[in-house]
Amino acid sequence: MSTADGADPMYPLLGRLVSSRDMGREIKLLGVKLLNGTQPPFPAYAPGQFAFLSAFGIGEAPFGLASTTERGEVLEFAVQRLGSVTTGLHELAEGDALGVRGPLGNTFPMEAFQHKNLLVLGGGIGGAPLRPVIHSVLDHRQDYGQLTILWAARHPSLLIFRDEYESWRAAPHTELHLTVDEADAAWDHHVGLMTDLVRQVAPSAANTVAITCGPPIMIYHVDKLLSELGFAPEQRYVTLEARMHCGLGKCGRCNMGELLVCRDGPVFSMAQVGNFLESYL
Ligand SMILES: Cc1cc2nc3c(=O)[nH]c(=O)nc-3n(C[C@H](O)[C@H](O)[C@H](O)COP(=O)(O)OP(=O)(O)OC[C@H]3O[C@@H](n4cnc5c(N)ncnc54)[C@H](O)[C@@H]3O)c2cc1C
Structure with a gap:
């Protein structure tokens, strides 16, 4: 299975955490930039879609895309800490690498x-x-x-x-x-x-x-x-x-x-x- 640009949708793209800020109790807004070198760096996505984020060595989990393509290339995710993957993502420091697989799912019409x-x-x-x-x-x-x-x-x-x-x-x-x-x-x-x-x-x-x-x-x-x-x-x-x-x-x-x-x-x-x-x- 592959996407229109030939990429394997099971294979995470390499991303870098560019921002991580506390938004609420145990909730962080993570900003991610992709390092895959393609143009555009992440396929255009639309409201409603989600992506899997992976904390390397721990696992991956799905999160709603909280940003829009129109507002810039940084992908944003609001992540509430629950278990191992979300804890791994909360513990990343700015500059750390993570995996991104998406965009997935349908969109709001x-x-x-x-x-x-x-x-x-x-x-x-x-x-x-x-x-x-x-x-x-x-x-x-x-x-x-x-x-x-x-x-x-x-x-x-x-x-x-x-x-x-x-x-x-x-x-x-x-x-x-x-x-x-x-x-x-x-x-x-x-x-x-x-x-x-x-x-x-x-x-x-x-x-x-x-x-x-x-x-x-x-x-x-x-x-x-x-x-x-x-x-x-x-x-x-x-x-x-x-x-x-x-x-x-x-x-x-x-x-x-x-x-x-x-x-x-x-x-x-x-x-x-x-x-x-x-x-x-
Ligand atoms: C399409 C989609 C979009 C999502 N968007 C977001 C988002 O924007 N922000 C966000 O913080 N989370 C979102 N989630 C939920 C997120 O995927 C889970 O919180 C994550 O998988 C938990 O992984 P973990 O390894 O940290 O916890 P785990 O160890 O997998 O789970 C810890 C505890 O949380 C429970 N749990 C895990 N996932 C869910 C769930 N989906 N619903 C209810 N209970 C659950 C488990 O049963 C367990 O008790 C989304 C899920 C889906 C399917």
């Missing part, structure tokens, strides 16, 4: 979203693959309607991309609503689950597409609520995570019914996966 209102719902680290959607809309603001961002985390220390909220809010026709399950003394936004925030904001389904990513339990309940608010399955998009090994539709590890999250997703409309959502929990 950004062209089909044009001239529609977008409701973006990100929970915890699940906000990472939604940042390219937000950046794409902000960089082509006139092509889209209202952008309403609902952003949640268990605690303020787990909110990602906090340094961008001001610029998101300042963009035309853009709203940002924040919530945490549990506040700290400095918190002056909503407190409660993402579903409480959705009820409070009560978004209209008219000419609107909703895009959700977060923990499975959040996706499940938010999706139910959006349906009650009148969003049809074709108006409700999710990006799903599943344990996977190859990322290429070969190993079958990430199946949901007939679908494979890596090959057919990770972006799905509820018209495709609505029936499987309960089994995703």
